[in-house]
Amino acid sequence: MGEAQPSAVHHELRINSYGHYLRRRFGCRVSKVNVDAGFTCPNRDGSKGTGGCIYCNNVSFSPRDTQPIIPLEDQLTAGMSYHRQRLGSEKFIVYFQKYTNTYASADVLADLYRRALAHPDVVGISVGTRPDSLSGEALELLTEIARDRYVCLELGLQSGDDAILERINRGHTVDDFVGAVKRSAARNFDICAHLIHGFPGDRPEEFLKNAELIASLPIDSVKLHQLHAVEGTELAAMYRRGEFVPLTLEGYVATAADFLERLPARVTVQRLYGSAPLAIRVAPQWGLKNNQMWFAVVNELRRRGTWQGYLAG
Ligand code: SF4
Numbered sequence: 478m479g480e481a482q483p484s485a486v487h488h489e490l491r492i493n494s495y496g497h498y499l500r501r502r503f504g505c506r507v508s509k510v511n512v513d514a515g516f517t518c519p520n521r522d523g524s525k526g527t528g529g530c531i532y533c534n535n536v537s538f539s540p541r542d543t544q545p546i547i548p549l550e551d552q553l554t555a556g557m558s559y560h561r562q563r564l565g566s567e568k569f570i571v572y573f574q575k576y577t578n579t580y581a582s583a584d585v586l587a588d589l590y591r592r593a594l595a596h597p598d599v600v601g602i603s604v605g606t607r608p609d610s611l612s613g614e615a616l617e618l619l620t621e622i623a624r625d626r627y628v629c630l631e632l633g634l635q636s637g638d639d640a641i642l643e644r645i646n647r648g649h650t651v652d653d654f655v656g657a658v659k660r661s662a663a664r665n666f667d668i669c670a671h672l673i674h675g676f677p678g679d680r681p682e683e684f685l686k687n688a689e690l691i692a693s694l695p696i697d698s699v700k701l702h703q704l705h706a707v708e709g710t711e712l713a714a715m716y717r718r719g720e721f722v723p724l725t726l727e728g729y730v731a732t733a734a735d736f737l738e739r740l741p742a743r744v745t746v747q748r749l750y751g752s753a754p755l756a757i758r759v760a761p762q763w764g765l766k767n768n769q770m771w772f773a774v775v776n777e778l779r780r781r782g783t784w785q786g787y788l789a790g
Contacts, residue, residue: 478788485743493786506568507567508568508570510553510572511575512553512574516577517576517577517580518533520646520648525649531711531712532704534757556569557596568599570629571599571603573602573603573605574605577606579604587618594622603631608653608656608657624665627666628666629666632658632661634671635672644676651690659695668697670691670699672699673702674736675723677721681731688789691744700748701746703751705753705759706723712759726763730773731777733749734783738781739788740785744785749770750767
């Protein structure tokens with residue numbers, strides 16, 4: 478049990494926030510700018526599975542050969558302008574978020590990543606992918622880019638329980654994730670683990686074991702959010718049949734605080750909340766903004782007199 482907050486943990490926030498990490502690293506406000514680079518997903522096209530994860534919004538799913546409608550450079554310009562005006566951001570990380578952003582040949586990946594890095598205000602890239610879709614060539618490419626630019630590889634674990642992964646049609650196992658982290662380690666780029674809490678059968682005490690799994694691996698940051706159902710998904714259908722009962726806000730805040738207490742202070746926290754546009758949001762309907770969830774969790778840690786890593790071994 479920690480007796481004093483470690484220096485990595487922000488004094489007021491009680492969390493090692495990724496935003497502060499970026500500010501320390503780059504000396505200014507850095508924002509992530511999302512781009513849709515036209516990738517698809519092997520858990521839909523049959524190479525790993527079909528149908529996709531039960532929470533994935535397949536209404537907006539693009540067929541494999543579809544190109545993004547808006548050129549990458551135009552997406553970047555619009556995204557950077559938005560963050561400059563809204564947050565005063567000076568530098569940017571281009572976030573390849575949508576679908577599986579290493580699911581293409583090394584030549585295609587190199588072209589996309591280099592185009593993103595070409596803008597003088599872009600300090601690096603963040604690449605979201607599945608742990609079973611990381612070729613040796615993709616890893617080598619990211620390693621090469623990381624020699625002089627910032628790179629974050631975001632690996633979707635979602636749940637550390639194979640039974641849940643199977644139930645949500647995730648199409649990979651916990652071992653796949655552990656193997657991908659080990660192959661990605663010691664390459665001079667950050668590794669982020671993406672987790673979701675609230676799957677059917679996902680009990681809080683079981684979910685907390687994810688903190689131990691992350692602590693045991695060379696993982697630099699985490700993204701956590703509640704499971705939410707959006708239109709066009711199997712999860713929304715399950716909700717309407719009464720087979721998916723969303724977490725309560727109070728329950729999620731308590732478990733997020735429990736999770737952070739067990740998460741080592743060295744791991745930065747990128748996110749604690751997931752939101753969806755009102756038009757497709759089904760459940761839960763918490764109606765919070767990102768920072769409201771962030772401060773709900775911070776206030777819970779304050780109330781307890783604890784902080785990130787308080788119970789970490
Ligand atoms: S891996 Fe990602 S993109 Fe693919 S089906 Fe699952 S959530 Fe959707």
